Amino acid sequence: MTTSKKKLLKVPQEKLLKVMKNKVKNINERYPGYRDDIAEALYGTFRDEWNSSHKSSQQFSRRIIALGDRLKDKLRDTFEDELK
Amino acid sequence: MKISAARIRNFKLLRKIDINFSVDPQKPLTIIRAENGSGKTSTLQAFRWAFHGNNVLEEPGVRLSPANWPDGKPCEISIEIDFIHTATSEVGNKRMESKQHYMLKRQVIERPAGDEPNKEKERMTLYERTDIGDKPVDKSIGDHLISTIFPEKMSDIFFTDGDVAMTFISRRFSKDVRQNKVKSAIRLLLGVDLLDQVDACIQKHRVRIHREIKSNTSSEKLKKITGEIEKCTEEKNDSEKNVATLNEKIENMEKERIDFEKELTQILEEGSYEQLARQHDTSKELLGEYKDEENRLQRSHQELFQDETLSQGLLELKLKQGFDYLDSLHAKGTIPRATVPILKERLELKKCICGADLSDGTMERENVTKLIQKHRLDDDKIEHLSSLYYQTKSEMEKQASQDTKKWLDLYTNIVEQRLSIDKKIENTGKELKSVEAKLDKIDEKEIQQKRTHVKMLTDALEQCKKELYKEKGKIEGIKPHLKELDKEQKKLRDKDEKIFNLDRQITAIDDLKYVVSSTLEEMTGDCLKTVSDRMNKLFLGMIGTEREQEDAVFQGVEINDEYNILVKTKDNRTLSPDYEVNGASQRALTFAFIWALTEVSEVVAPRIIDTPLGMMSGSVKRRVLEMISKVTDEDIDRQVILFLTQSEISHTEDILDDSSGKTCTLIKTDDYPTDLINDPKAMQSEVRLCGCSHRQYCVHCERKNHADFKLSYRTS
Numbered sequence: 001m002t003t004s005k006k007k008l009l010k011v012p013q014e015k016l017l018k019v020m021k022n023k024v025k026n027i028n029e030r031y032p033g034y035r036d037d038i039a040e041a042l043y044g045t046f047r048d049e050w051n052s053s054h055k056s057s058q059q060f061s062r063r064i065i066a067l068g069d070r071l072k073d074k075l076r077d078t079f080e081d082e083l084k
Numbered sequence: 085m086k087i088s089a090a091r092i093r094n095f096k097l098l099r100k101i102d103i104n105f106s107v108d109p110q111k112p113l114t115i116i117r118a119e120n121g122s123g124k125t126s127t128l129q130a131f132r133w134a135f136h137g138n139n140v141l142e143e144p145g146v147r148l149s150p151a152n153w154p155d156g157k158p159c160e161i162s163i164e165i166d167f168i169h170t171a172t173s174e175v176g177n178k179r180m181e182s183k184q185h186y187m188l189k190r191q192v193i194e195r196p197a198g199d200e201p202n203k204e205k206e207r208m209t210l211y212e213r214t215d216i217g218d219k220p221v222d223k224s225i226g227d228h229l230i231s232t233i234f235p236e237k238m239s240d241i242f243f244t245d246g247d248v249a250m251t252f253i254s255r256r257f258s259k260d261v262r263q264n265k266v267k268s269a270i271r272l273l274l275g276v277d278l279l280d281q282v283d284a285c286i287q288k289h290r291v292r293i294h295r296e297i298k299s300n301t302s303s304e305k306l307k308k309i310t311g312e313i314e315k316c317t318e319e320k321n322d323s324e325k326n327v328a329t330l331n332e333k334i335e336n337m338e339k340e341r342i343d344f345e346k347e348l349t350q351i352l353e354e355g356s357y358e359q360l361a362r363q364h365d366t367s368k369e370l371l372g373e374y375k376d377e378e379n380r381l382q383r384s385h386q387e388l389f390q391d392e393t394l395s396q397g398l399l400e401l402k403l404k405q406g407f408d409y410l411d412s413l414h415a416k417g418t419i420p421r422a423t424v425p426i427l428k429e430r431l432e433l434k435k436c437i438c439g440a441d442l443s444d445g446t447m448e449r450e451n452v453t454k455l456i457q458k459h460r461l462d463d464d465k466i467e468h469l470s471s472l473y474y475q476t477k478s479e480m481e482k483q484a485s486q487d488t489k490k491w492l493d494l495y496t497n498i499v500e501q502r503l504s505i506d507k508k509i510e511n512t513g514k515e516l517k518s519v520e521a522k523l524d525k526i527d528e529k530e531i532q533q534k535r536t537h538v539k540m541l542t543d544a545l546e547q548c549k550k551e552l553y554k555e556k557g558k559i560e561g562i563k564p565h566l567k568e569l570d571k572e573q574k575k576l577r578d579k580d581e582k583i584f585n586l587d588r589q590i591t592a593i594d595d596l597k598y599v600v601s602s603t604l605e606e607m608t609g610d611c612l613k614t615v616s617d618r619m620n621k622l623f624l625g626m627i628g629t630e631r632e633q634e635d636a637v638f639q640g641v642e643i644n645d646e647y648n649i650l651v652k653t654k655d656n657r658t659l660s661p662d663y664e665v666n667g668a669s670q671r672a673l674t675f676a677f678i679w680a681l682t683e684v685s686e687v688v689a690p691r692i693i694d695t696p697l698g699m700m701s702g703s704v705k706r707r708v709l710e711m712i713s714k715v716t717d718e719d720i721d722r723q724v725i726l727f728l729t730q731s732e733i734s735h736t737e738d739i740l741d742d743s744s745g746k747t748c749t750l751i752k753t754d755d756y757p758t759d760l761i762n763d764p765k766a767m768q769s770e771v772r773l774c775g776c777s778h779r780q781y782c783v784h785c786e787r788k789n790h791a792d793f794k795l796s797y798r799t800s
């Protein structure tokens with residue numbers, strides 16, 4: 001298998017993805033790379049919904065928990081860095 | 085994505101067809117020339133089936149093997165499509181493109197028995213073409229790739245049949261159908277449906293996290309506020325669900341109402357029941373009057389035959405003989421005779437004419453008395469004859485000259501009147517029968533039921549709209565309150581270590597929500613407006629109307645809030661696309677809509693169009709083709725496959741020369757000898773392909789109508 005899933009993390013509505021990406025720029029970069037993580041979570045959710053995946057809700061929950069955890073860790077790191 | 089080749093085997097009459105497509109960005113057109121009935125539709129169906137399987141066929145269970153395939157013999161139907169997919173990615177701020185070659189193969193085995201296909205399970209495999217050979221792609225990835233680069237949901241946009249495409253605008257389809265078609269296409273290509281789904285998913289998880297906060301925090305205040313948020317959110321969600329349900333209900337009821345109204349109109353096309361009933365009564369009444377008049381005339385007619393004048397007229401000859409006899413008696417002095425009165429006078433005077441005394445008791449008096457008695461006997465006859473002579477004769481002479489004429493006039497008049505009334509009776513009778521026939525067709529009970537149902541739907545719609553308004557008001561009322569609660573909750577969350585994780589999740593989910601909501605707003609606002617503007621520009625360009633032109637009919641076209649495509653005139657009137665916009669402009673408008681939508685949404689896939697230039701001629705045809713084939717800077721992957729008849733090609737050859745990278749011709753062997761000139765020597769009915777371009781003909785495709793076009797002979 002030479003085709004990786006990573007390359008296919010898309011839906012056909014290019015304009016929607018572009019607008020979405022622009023809107024992501026308006027949110028706080030809560031840690032470096034936060035916006036990219038948000039964009040990726042949305043790409044994935046769009047893809048799951050587009051494919052009417054039955055695991056869509058479960059996947060979304062997983063993404064939110066991961067985003068929360070990363071936010072917690074990154075903010076803790078930042079806080080610890082500041083303390084040092 | 086661009087299709088580079090297709091190999092079709094045993095799909096209907098396409099027993100063995102290999103087609104190559106243009107992938108040259110500067111020559112985006114592939115022309116498949118085919119006359120009507122030469123396999124265009126089958127080829128189009130073959131492509132649709134290859135990508136999406138049975139679901140996209142008009143009848144999913146339909147037999148696909150050739151009609152003359154022997155019963156019971158296994159027939160392998162297969163289609164292979166080679167395509168190139170351009171994957172884009174961003175590295176830093178640089179957009180990177182990589183081309184991947186794939187081959188899609190769909191196959192099925194049928195063991196036909198008459199119309200029964202007896203199909204085995206269909207198989208679809210996607211292969212990635214590499215330098216070392218074809219490698220099958222994992223099924224889930226393959227399915228996702230196809231659903232992304234050639235989505236079944238968008239099939240109607242990319243496979244355009246000239247006539248079917250008209251559902252977007254033509255009034256032949258109900259407002260509802262058109263609206264839905266336009267709305268679905270816009271929501272699908274702009275991703276509005278997708279955004280709604282994701283938004284709903286975010287909402288659901290936000291509620292879940294709030295519940296978790298409530299059960300994990302030790303702060304009573306936070307619990308209370310979160311509870312309130314939860315309650316408000318639930319209320320808002322319920323109202324939103326109600327709004328969605330009501331909208332759906334309204335939509336369905338409107339559809340139903342339109343259907344009922346249409347049925348009613350169809351039933352009442354003969355005329356309304358009341359109107360026909362009135363017409364029936366009037367005709368019946370008139371018929372009665374005419375019949376009475378006919379009876380009256382009949383009586384007058386009969387009376388006319390009982391009239392003395394008729395007898396006189398009929399006896400005229402006999403009477404004349406009688407009158408002549410009387411005349412002869414008169415001439416002889418036989419009549420009139422008046423001896424008796426004279427003698428009686430003399431008796432009264434007691435003196436005879438001769439001077440003799442006629443006093444009582446005289447002999448002379450006795451003689452005169454006897455003479456009177458004698459004359460009295462003879463004079464009865466004479467008197468009668470005299471009376472006839474003086475009275476009847478004169479009257480009869482008068483009648484003969486005047487009354488007979490009058491009788492004849494009366495007779496003629498009555499006959500004419502009777503003829504006229506008979507005609508009226510006949511016509512009114514016919515009219516009555518026709519009205520009765522129409523009335524028989526109308527089931528009054530059914531009409532009444534339908535009317536009642538329409539009224540019921542109208543009332544229910546009114547009620548639903550009121551409820552909708554109420555629910556929307558509720559949502560608007562909750563929003564600011566919820567915002568306040570969110571702010572307050574945020575402050576409390578920050579202070580509570582126990583829910584630190586959940587707090588972060590809420591932060592992330594709120595950011596996601598903001599992105600989705602604002603994207604949704606832009607897609608349904610600015611983007612939709614851009615589609616409308618672009619469609620307007622393309623349409624005006626195709627039909628060759630500039631706004632500034634004095635004689636221009638169209639001011640422009642637009643998509644309104646209700647997803648209707650409107651055609652506006654210079655005096656700001658909205659035209660009905662079906663009967664106020666000609667066929668060519670209707671098609672141009674359809675293409676303008678599809679092109680604008682695909683351009684703005686940046687959804688890229690080959691556009692495969694059957695008979696795009698039908699009903700078009702002259703400069704409009706050329707401009708439409710120019711628009712279809714034009715390469716713009718934004719077009720990174722445009723490919724257009726056109727199925728054209730020679731008539732459609734006529735007068736556009738130069739544009740096709742410039743824009744088409746590949747051309748071929750489909751021929752159906754059955755067309756010999758009616759249309760094809762040369763015998764294809766076919767053992768069975770099938771569709772064949774030759775390499776002739778839009779300017780050529782060869783021994784295989786030469787047709788009788790080719791003399792009408794300037795084509796050159798191609799040696800195979």
